[in-house]
Amino acid sequence: MNLHEYQGKEILSTFGVGIQRGIVASTPEEAVEAARKLHEQTGTNWWVVKAQIHAGGRGKGGGVKLAKSLEEVKEKASQIIGMNLVTPQTPREGKKVHQVLIAEDVYYPGPGPTKEIYMSVLLNRQIGKFMMMYSPQGGMDIEEVAESHPDQIFTEIVEPSTGLLDFQARRIAFNLGMQGQAFKEMVRFVHALYKAFVSIDASLFEINPVLKTSDDRIIAVDAKVVLDDNGLIRHPEYTALRDIREEDPTEVEAREAGLNFVKLDGNVGCMVNGAGLAMATMDIIKLYGGNPANFLDVGGTADAARVEKAFRIILKDPNVKAILINIFGGIVRCDRVAQGIVDAYKNVGDIPVPIIVRLQGTNAEEAKKILDESGLKVHSVIALQEAAEKVRELVG
Amino acid sequence: MSVLVNKHSRVIVQGFTGKEGTFHASQMIEYGTQVVGGVTPGKGGTKHLDRPVFNTVEQAVKETGADVSIIFVPPAFAADSIMEAAEAGIQVIVAITEGIPVRDMVVAKNYLKTKETVLIGPNCPGVITAEEAKVGIMPGFVFKKGSIGIVSKSGTLTYEAADQIVKAGLGITTAIGIGGDPIIGTPTREAIKMLMDDPETQGIVMIGEIGGNYEALAAEWIQENGTKPVVGFIAGETAPKGRTMGHAGAIVGGKDDTAQAKKAIMRQCGIHVVDSPAEIGKKMAEVISGL
Structure with a gap:
């Protein structure tokens, strides 16, 4: 979950991180x-x-x-x-x-020069530990720094059992060229920042710039704070910080209905059970001449109520010219899913675009029969390849 | 032979008496898996599904000789359950739970380095050795016995691939659902290694998705050490940058973790990459018949 700069800074300051x-x-x-x-x-x-x-x-x-x-x-x-x-x-x-x-x-004149620094805290997925990444080249796009001055980007891996150690904080401050009071302030800043990161279950801090002021204070002038969605179970108070004005209204509605939905700008809506298969379905739509209008994981059960909600969400997008439903029925039987689709279709009323339903797994043949005999404008197929070819026929 | 689990595996279920635990334990028993008991703190001494319930994994291991555990514990407590299983000497831990906070997994992953245990998952469908043992939530009937191993980050996409492999006349040895979280116990490369070492497995399907570099590391390892053909697919070519696509780990961060970049490196390393998820089975049949 993304926070605004002002929200991020407020939280950081409660952990003793200096802020603008x-x-x-x-x-x-x-x-x-x-x-x-x-x-x-x-x-x-x-x-x-x-x-x-x-x-x-x-x-x-x-x-x-x-x-x-x-x-x-x-x-x-x-x-x-x-x-x-x-x-x-x-x-x-x-x-x-x-x-x-x-x-x-905070760029007021004083006894010394000001200095802008880049600092982030994030997960190193490869080694499974959090790390601090920092550069004396602050205030600019870090990807540009990585291109032009890769030697100016430093990392400090944190051991989960010990947390950030003093020598690591000192190394950061030395590498950033801090001296005297600014050095002490930087050591304190780095410790406070890491403590805040783990305490609030963040998944990313990006502070660009961290500023050494002309009077040697160290403060966060900007703050990009992203919270781990899975960590919110420990911090229910932070869910109130979500600003839904920043999100697509259909995505907000889908989330409230318990559907995992991402809006895209294509012409073929899709409804799939499972995130991996949902992405694969988007990919196959593209390969066969369409463009996916969304990512939608309808979940394991794919019952009539969820399918109906999913239909309504997909149909809000006027660009949608066809809908592909791709369900691999394993534990959930295909004939039940098919009946759910028929019921949902009838509840939604007249659906103005063609629907391709691909049901594979337990009782796939019975499911196809239910759909074929429903009298609805539904193309029912069993193999994924057939579904793809149907997409090409309809929108390719 | 097979990897991770087989008909001799003695399995306990952590979160045994909960809704998910109960349902999937029944399904596993029906498949023929030796489920020898379960753990639900506070319910020790009772019976569930005709099997003993224990308060701790340690007791369960002592009383039943369990060597495999499957975890259905809610996200806030799941990392603790993983560490409890590891401490009790469980050899293979399969964590199904989705939604474990990353910070908990950072701690658990590093704790496991001190133990002799293999963690599969979390946020995964589990592991199945066809017609021997199902330690997971997958539909067992799809996985007919054969000669192909599967390593996948996804659930239903694994079933899809297995179904295609079976319909192509090949069948499955072991399918390993490694999980879709940013931190998982057994990354792609390590799971591929297990199948390369399995004498029954003649070919491997490797299914990845956007985010992270596990597929790239696996591809480089395969190029150096691979002894069997690998067919690969990466989901998410059409996923936008910076958005989480269902799985917590499925997010494009830079230029190296896109589907395109992963497929390119896999091709360079000699993996038979398909662009269409409908062609996994067909491609494997071609590759195997050409051997």
């Missing part, structure tokens, strides 16, 4: 009020107005602006709230901005 402070606002008026309050709390005289959407590269798209007066705060907030922000990480049409974070200016 800020207040979230939904209107230009709230933004001015937030800026005033932030001035009182932090003494900042300049503010950064930051669009809150679930995508990186916001600065490049005009979603992050500096304001040097309260009038400018209002002006910039007016420009950003409600805009369709397009960044390298958003869909082509961009994402609508509903909120801005009014943040303190």
Whole structure:
């Protein structure tokens, strides 16, 4: 589950991670009020107005602006709230901005230079341990750094039994060129960041940049925080942080119905039992001249109620020209699934697109008979190859 | 011969008395698997499905001589159950549970390094040695006995592949569902190695999906050490970047974990890759008859 920058920073700060402070606002008026309050709390005289959407590269798209007066705060907030922000990480049409974070200016002049650092915490899938990845080349796209300066990216693998050790935190601070007070602050920052990561069951932290301020404080200026969906069972309070405005409304509806659904931009809807077979079904649609309109794992039972819900969700997409149902009935019998499909079809009413039903497994022949005799506009097949050829015939 | 489980395997069920545990234990017994008991903390001393229930895996092992365990424990407690089984000396642990927090699996995976045990899963359909033992949730009838081994991250796609293999006249030795989570006990390469070492297995089907680098590591190993033909399929060529496709581990992160990249490296390493999931059985029949 993705969090907004302001939500991520709030959580980080409760674990003692230094952050660029800020207040979230939904209107230009709230933004001015937030800026005033932030001035009182932090003494900042300049503010950064930051669009809150679930995508990186916001600065490049005009979603992050500096304001040097309260009038400018209002002006910039007016420009950003409600805009369709397009960044390298958003869909082509961009994402609508509903909120801005009014943040303190942290690039103020002081006794030393400021320095931007990249830091992330993530799972190393190959070795099955968490690791910290960091670079003194902060503030830019880390994939570019990986291309141009691979020697400037460092990793620190954390042993699960011990957690991040002191020498590892020191090594990070040394590799980042920290000295004196900044060195001590960095060691503390790194420890706090890792503690936060494991405590909240995160699956990714990406802090870009971490800033060494001119007076040697270490703070997170941005925060991409992704929570492990499976970890939410331990943190029910975080489920309230989900911002469904960031998601496709059909995906939200599908999730509420217990269906695993991802919206795509093709013309053939699909409904499959099992995630692997669902992806394979999308692939075969493409191979035979169609384009998958969605990923949908209807689950092991595939009963009439679920099939009906799945039909309704798929049919919300006007691009859908045909629907392929692909069920491998193992423990669940195909004839029962077929009856469920017939019942669901009748409940939905007239379905305007052709449906290909491929049922294989226990009682596949009986299932085909039920569908063939149902009088519905359904092409019933048993072999996957036949289903693929039917897709080509209908949309290829 | 076979790998991981056979007709001599003595199996216990962790989460025995729950709904899933009860249903699938019955199905396993019906298949002929030697289910010798189960574990549900607090219900020790009772009987379930005519078999003894124990409070701990340790007791179950002591009383029944169990060497294999299958886990149906809910996600919040499943990693603990895996470690309990390993500590009790279980040789093969099959974790069916979907939804275990990654942090728990990081701990469990590293705990297992200190034990003599093999973990299959989690988030997997289990392991079946055709006509000997089913330690999983797959439909047993699909897996007719034969000469082909299967290694797969997915459930129903494994059944699909097995069905095609059987219909191509070949049949199955052992099918290993390794699981679709980011952290699993036995990655693709290790499961492939087991089947390469099995004298009954003459060919191997390797089914992967987007995310991670297990298939690439397996492909490189096969190129160096493979002694049997491997037919491969990778699901998710049409999956968008950055989206989790059902399985927690099925997410394209960069340029190396796409279906295209995986298939390319598998082809370079001599694996017979099919683009269509409908051609797994046909391709294996071609490859085997050409030997």
